[in-house]
Amino acid sequence: MPVPERGPRERMVFSAAQLIRREGVGATGMREVAVHAGAPRGSLQHYFPGGKQQLVNEAVDWAGRYAGRRVARFLDESARAGGPTPAGLFAAMVRQWTDEYTASGFAAGCPVAAATVDCAASGDATREAAAAAFAAWTGPVAEALTGMGVPAARAGSLATLMISALEGAILIARAERDVRALTTVATELAPLLDAAVERAVPGVSQD
Template sequence: MVFSAAQLIRRDGVTATGLREVAAHAGAPRGSLQHYFPGGKEQLVNEAVEWAGRYAAARVDRFVAAMSRPTPGGLFAAMVRQWTDEFRSAGFAGGCPVAAATVDCADSVASTRAAADAFACWRRPVARELAAMGVPSRKAGGLATLMVSALEGAILMAKAEQNVRPLTTVARELGPYLDSCVESGQEVVQDQVGAQGEHGGAGQAGDQAGPAGSAVQDVPGEGAQAEVEGRAGGHVGESQ
């Protein structure tokens, strides 16, 4: 049910997503919503937002794992391509459920806090991976915020324009800057690690995937349910 709520919110927004619609999407009896979510719609929305933050964080790990030579620009390209792939294949109806909840629930302290926590959950692995790539730790957190903020803005512009151009533009323009933030000397270390992986076979997945990583084909829509069941926690598994 949490998964279903997230999918409906990202498509229709919070206001248009009712408990009846969530129950129908999840194939669950309406009574189960009252049982698992005694706090009503607000509780369900907040848990869906928290789930979305955990999902986005898990995707970061998958993107990096699919790259033979991880770079900040390559990670950002993978984050962007996840959305360009979805928009090109499924249209522009979907969006980020965290952003939707932030806008629609601006008057709710609990909901805005849940959205802020979801964005923080997403930024943490980005900052961690940037530091592992050689970005100074004092700078990694700020760059993670820049990457997430730029992506969210580009998603919104792409939906408004019904065109992926804002996404491809931000990836092209921001990527070189992100790569320039790697400390001098760290590039050599990354190349050595990548070369060892290629000779040992560990780099094959990333080589086949291209510079952005192969995991981006799993867009954050309804086809992602099998991947996240059991990981998301909450009531996702109970609704199936």
């Protein structure tokens, strides 16, 4: 949960994402966003003449790019720590959520999921934004997998599987107020993910 001290416009998009993932799209009010961002209400009209839909779409967009950036950051960190593995990447993705939930409670979920669920309340453009956000997340994950030695043909599928399992586990964890589902999918999926890497030198087993 970075708190970027950029301009007021960016703060509002960020606040919108925070509120959406907590209350849902419909229950998030424009006035509420302004208050949360510490921005004047009139600025919403100014920066987002497209109204709520524009704000929501940009928030979803932001969330998608943020998720992609997280993947890149994981790769950077694990590059100097002995090399990343698929299961390690998935564990890092899951850990971000378990950390937040144990530290701050189960109030918030994934904003992209929230936008997808009541896209009907916010028009079709929001749904497309959600699809773009998933793409902006799946892409880096798939690339990371290929970089670890997963065949390109499977990398996309496994990325989809990882994100699906993660999103579903987030839902269950929120409902149960327990990180059990998150840790479960991480441990159960780990062997499948690591088994997908092709060894550079066949016949040589490592670890």
